[in-house]
Amino acid sequence: MKANLASLELHYIVDELQFLVGGRVDNIYNPKKEELILQMFVSGKGKQILRIISGKLLYLASSKRDASEPSGFCMFLRKHLGNSRLKSVNQLGSERIVEFVFEKEGKKLIVEFFGKGNILLCDKDGVILSALVYHRWKDREIRAKVKYKYPQMRYNYLELKLSDLKSLFKETDKSLVKCLAADLGLGGVYSEEICLLSSVDKDIEPSGLGEKEIKDMLKSIKDMVVRKTRALVVYGGKDVVPFALKKYDGLKIKEFKSYNSAFDHYFINDFKEEKPKTKQEKEIEKLQRRLKSQEDTLNELMNKEVKEREKGELIYQNYELVNSVLVELKKALKKYDWKEVEKKLKGHKLVKGVNSKDKEITIEV
Numbered sequence: 001m002k003a004n005l006a007s008l009e010l011h012y013i014v015d016e017l018q019f020l021v022g023g024r025v026d027n028i029y030n031p032k033k034e035e036l037i038l039q040m041f042v043s044g045k046g047k048q049i050l051r052i053i054s055g056k057l058l059y060l061a062s063s064k065r066d067a068s069e070p071s072g073f074c075m076f077l078r079k080h081l082g083n084s085r086l087k088s089v090n091q092l093g094s095e096r097i098v099e100f101v102f103e104k105e106g107k108k109l110i111v112e113f114f115g116k117g118n119i120l121l122c123d124k125d126g127v128i129l130s131a132l133v134y135h136r137w138k139d140r141e142i143r144a145k146v147k148y149k150y151p152q153m154r155y156n157y158l159e160l161k162l163s164d165l166k167s168l169f170k171e172t173d174k175s176l177v178k179c180l181a182a183d184l185g186l187g188g189v190y191s192e193e194i195c196l197l198s199s200v201d202k203d204i205e206p207s208g209l210g211e212k213e214i215k216d217m218l219k220s221i222k223d224m225v226v227r228k229t230r231a232l233v234v235y236g237g238k239d240v241v242p243f244a245l246k247k248y249d250g251l252k253i254k255e256f257k258s259y260n261s262a263f264d265h266y267f268i269n270d271f272k273e274e275k276p277k278t279k280q281e282k283e284i285e286k287l288q289r290r291l292k293s294q295e296d297t298l299n300e301l302m303n304k305e306v307k308e309r310e311k312g313e314l315i316y317q318n319y320e321l322v323n324s325v326l327v328e329l330k331k332a333l334k335k336y337d338w339k340e341v342e343k344k345l346k347g348h349k350l351v352k353g354v355n356s357k358d359k360e361i362t363i364e365v
Contacts (some may be wrong), residue, residue, distance in 0.1 A: 002240050002266060004056045005113050006187030007096050011158070012229060012242040012259050013058055014091045020048060021088060025081050025102070030074040031065045033130065036119060039064065040086070054132055059263035060168060073119075073291045076130050079105055093157045094185055110148060116259060121299060122148050145239020157221055160184075165218050169206035176209075177202035186221075189239070189247065194220045194244045230255060231262035233270060240266050325351060325363055 006014065009189040023042035030036050038050040049063040070078070072149030084104035091098055096113035111117070120131040135142050140149045155164050172179040180191035197220040200213055209217075230243045235264045236251035242259045256262040315322055336357035354361050 002057075002238065002263075005058065005096065006190060007091075007094050007157075007185045008187065008190050008224065009259075010058070010096055010098060010113060011094075011225065012092050014089060016229070016258055016260050017050075017060070017089050021086050022048070023048065024083060024085050026083075027080065027355050028070075028074055028077050029064060030071050030180060033071065034117065036074070036077070037061075037064045044139060051202060052111055052119065053117075054111065054119050055113055055115060057263070058111065059112070059221065060260040062264050062268070073130060073132055077109070077121060080104070081109065081130070092150065094153060094158045095150060096185075097150055112150070114151075119144060153183075154183055157184050158225055160218065160221060162215065162218055165214055165221075169209055169214065172206055174206075175203050176200065176206045184221075189241075189245070193245050193247050194224065199225075219300060229259055231259040232256070233262050233266050235270070242251065322363060325361075329361065 009114065020040060020042060022182065023040040023045075025038060026041050027039045028036060028128065029039070029337075034054040034056075034094075036052040036054075038052065040050060042049045044049050048063045049059070049064050051064075052058050060267045060334065065213055081102055081104065083100040084107070084287075086100060087103045087106075088101045090101075098111045098113070100109040100110070100111075107129070108122040108126065109123070110120045110122060112119075116133070117134075118131060118133050120142065121129045123129055128144055128146050128148050130144060131142050134144075142148075155168055166301055169176075172183055172361060174182065177188070177195055180186050183186045184191075186194070192202055194217060198213065200209070200217065227243045232241050232244060232253045232255055233239075234248045234251050234253050236239060236248075239248070239275070240262050241248070242255075252284040254262075254265070256265060279346070338354070338359055351363060
């Protein structure tokens with residue numbers, strides 16, 4: 001499954017979303033806690049359904065999923081963004097963060113696609129009004145009335161210079177592919193592709209690269225950023241990419257006119273998502289679990305009743321023997337304590353055990 005979007009993939013998605021600018025927010029839904037649907041109307045294009053999954057995905061869907069009761073956060077967004085027109089949509093540098101700016105008081109909807117992700121609403125100055133998840137880290141926090149701050153990569157590969165790449169390769173202690181993936185933020189798939197395009201071993205130490213190799217890598221990175229979209233669903237690799245990759249040569253693919261339509265096809269046809277349960281379905285499941293628990297308890301009690309009845313029958317059939325032991329025990333306890341009785345009953349025909357601590361005896365009949 002396509003689990004999340006790489007920074008470069010967001011770059012191409014955001015580029016395709018530019019036609020939404022000027023569009024109006026008709027409604028906002030949240031089929032699941034971490035998922036938002038922005039239903040927009042764009043003049044000349046009609047209804048557009050923007051699907052956002054915090055920390056994972058962003059694309060235009062051809063239809064929206066059934067929505068549950070709107071959460072408090074969803075209602076808050078409806079109140080502040082309803083009927084507002086989109087002023088701009090941008091990726092923040094090369095970070096996995098997308099910012100939607102609306103004309104209504106300049107409010108900003110910010111979606112984070114790194115870590116577990118988050119969705120925030122900020123005012124025009126970037127002060128947080130509300131967020132899907134509140135959290136505090138060592139160097140930043142997400143809570144109301146605090147200015148939004150996000151972790152920034154040292155280098156932005158969208159504006160990368162040769163001197164930047166040389167410095168990065170000189171400083172890192174990672175292998176080449178890991179350095180490109182983590183320190184430059186390109187992600188594993190595209191870092192491997194750059195190594196393939198540059199004919200450089202992905203596992204070497206970057207500090208050992210020569211001038212020509214570094215220039216070749218810089219050219220590969222810059223070319224990848226400005227490629228013409230030729231979106232593909234890769235069946236064998238379970239991936240959705242904005243253009244063909246050498247990494248996937250030989251695998252079965254399907255081409256699409258846009259990156260967004262490739263994602264839409266993937267989630268409709270290739271990866272079957274589990275539909276969110278309705279309120280009624282959840283209630284039925286809850287009652288079924290309760291019924292199952294009650295049935296298990298009833299069966300347990302019935303089995304216990306059978307065993308206890310068998311014990312009672314056995315005692316009744318051997319009443320004289322059991323009674324004689326009890327009479328004998330009562331007499332003994334008038335003269336001796338339980339520890340002494342335990343010693344005296346050792347080897348008794350019927351008494352198989354004495355628990356002086358709990359004052360119990362075990363009789364075998």
